[in-house]
Amino acid sequence: MGKLKKFSDVVIIGGGIMGASVAYYLAKRGVSDVTLLERDLLAQATTGLSVGGIRQQFSHPANILLSQHSMRVFENFKDEFGEDIYFRKAGYLFLAQEEETWNDFLSSVETQRRLNVPVEVLTPEEIKRRWPFLHVDDLKGGTYGPEDGYADPYLAAMGFVDKARRLGVRILEKTEVTGIKVLGGRVRGVETTRGPISVPAVVNVAGPWAGEVARMAGLDLPVKPFRRQVFATCPFDAIPKPVPMVIDQDATFYFRGEEPNIIMGMSDQDEPSSFNTHVDREFMERVTEAAVYRAPILEKAEIIRGWGGLYTITPDDNPIIGALPGIEGFFCAIGFSGHGFQHAPAVGFIMSELIMSGRSSFDLIPFAYDRFDDIKKEGEKRVV
Numbered sequence: 136m137g138k139l140k141k142f143s144d145v146v147i148i149g150g151g152i153m154g155a156s157v158a159y160y161l162a163k164r165g166v167s168d169v170t171l172l173e174r175d176l177l178a179q180a181t182t183g184l185s186v187g188g189i190r191q192q193f194s195h196p197a198n199i200l201l202s203q204h205s206m207r208v209f210e211n212f213k214d215e216f217g218e219d220i221y222f223r224k225a226g227y228l229f230l231a232q233e234e235e236t237w238n239d240f241l242s243s244v245e246t247q248r249r250l251n252v253p254v255e256v257l258t259p260e261e262i263k264r265r266w267p268f269l270h271v272d273d274l275k276g277g278t279y280g281p282e283d284g285y286a287d288p289y290l291a292a293m294g295f296v297d298k299a300r301r302l303g304v305r306i307l308e309k310t311e312v313t314g315i316k317v318l319g320g321r322v323r324g325v326e327t328t329r330g331p332i333s334v335p336a337v338v339n340v341a342g343p344w345a346g347e348v349a350r351m352a353g354l355d356l357p358v359k360p361f362r363r364q365v366f367a368t369c370p371f372d373a374i375p376k377p378v379p380m381v382i383d384q385d386a387t388f389y390f391r392g393e394e395p396n397i398i399m400g401m402s403d404q405d406e407p408s409s410f411n412t413h414v415d416r417e418f419m420e421r422v423t424e425a426a427v428y429r430a431p432i433l434e435k436a437e438i439i440r441g442w443g444g445l446y447t448i449t450p451d452d453n454p455i456i457g458a459l460p461g462i463e464g465f466f467c468a469i470g471f472s473g474h475g476f477q478h479a480p481a482v483g484f485i486m487s488e489l490i491m492s493g494r495s496s497f498d499l500i501p502f503a504y505d506r507f508d509d510i511k512k513e514g515e516k517r518v519v
């Protein structure tokens with residue numbers, strides 16, 4: 136375990152991929168004294184449980200821009216970080232059953248194409264021709280992003296961590312932040328299970344626990360944890376490789392290849408917010424039903440493993456990114472609503488801009504902490 140120093144320029148609260156990315160980009164910009172505190176082990180909470188999807192097919196332009204920046208980092212990850220994160224461009228196929236969903240897809244495609252996202256609009260017949268294992272009779276159509284895909288979130292987080300460490304960031308595991316000291320409207324320090332640290336700037340990247348960390352500074356932010364379960368089949372070669380990420384939007388069901396297996400998941404829209412991450416057998420049956428409906432060949436696959444993790448969700452499914460006015464020195468990158476792995480490179484870069492200069496080269500208005508007070512603004516729609 137590393138040594139705790141009593142002073143730091145910046146303390147990052149949370150050692151998932153978001154904290155690791157913020158640490159790296161701050162150090163890269165030359166902030167000399169950065170401390171990252173993780174109460175457990177690095178990248179073992181949400182990041183290590185993620186299914187690693189990376190895509191440009193978002194409905195909100197601000198999310199597309201985060202994806203495009205991040206994708207460039209993922210594509211060059213081995214060169215910059217010396218780590219192979221197994222980024223496979225197996226594609227992302229979104230499927231629409233309902234007329235309303237389909238019209239929504241088409242309007243997203245307009246936004247995506249305006250931003251030069253490579254995306255194909257497909258009829259059910261074209262989908263069947265390319266992916267004959269899919270049931271398409273009930274579909275209105277689909278959209279396909281050939282450059283989208285998936286990578287390993289744990290390896291990506293550890294790539295950021297290793298490089299940040301080499302640039303001088305102090306990274307401490309088994310060190311929990313238990314309090315944030317705010318005096319005269321500005322951050323003065325943090326209390327930890329290993330003693331206090333005087334610090335003028337803290338970054339809340341505590342994932343599903345971000346609401347609790349914000350409350351330590353007296354802030355009430357609309358981010359809530361919701362369970363998401365994932366199931367893996369036995370090695371399964373009846374579907375030709377590479378298996379794209381298939382998103383059955385109306386069923387909120389998805390599956391993809393995790394060679395040699397298939398992994399799959401679904402949202403339970405009726406489940407209330409909680410920190411529960413148990414695997415539920417009854418829900419597994421609902422997921423397999425959705426799987427066999429969409430890809431009947433999956434009836435032959437056996438589920439051998441399941442796990443539960445937490446999405447951190449905001450009311451409009453967009454994150455909260457930025458400095459919180461009212462408490463100088465309090466920064467947040469939270470509420471990624473299931474997209475935090477793929478957006479971490481861009482968000483780490485943005486946070487380093489904000490902390491260094493108070494400004495960002497990205498438009499952060501869609502991610503402002505106080506947007507929820509206003510009339511309902513359009514958030515992100517491509518969420519499962």
Ligand SMILES: Cc1cc2nc3c(=O)[nH]c(=O)nc-3n(C[C@H](O)[C@H](O)[C@H](O)COP(=O)(O)OP(=O)(O)OC[C@H]3O[C@@H](n4cnc5c(N)ncnc54)[C@H](O)[C@@H]3O)c2cc1C
Pocket residue numbers: 148149150151152153154172173174175176177178179180181182183184185186187188189310311312313340341342343344348363364365400443444445446471472473474475476477478
């Ligand atoms: C099942 C599932 C599938 C997903 N699929 C995708 C996907 O396909 N694509 C995608 O982009 N995203 C996906 N996500 C979302 C993505 O995994 C998250 O958005 C991302 O990992 C969030 O990273 P984070 O660093 O913010 O949070 P975390 O990884 O949760 O890290 C936060 C850390 O903060 C620590 N912490 C909390 N409180 C304190 C404290 N008081 N002191 C010190 N440390 C503290 C925690 O221990 C934790 O390690 C998925 C998530 C789940 C659950």
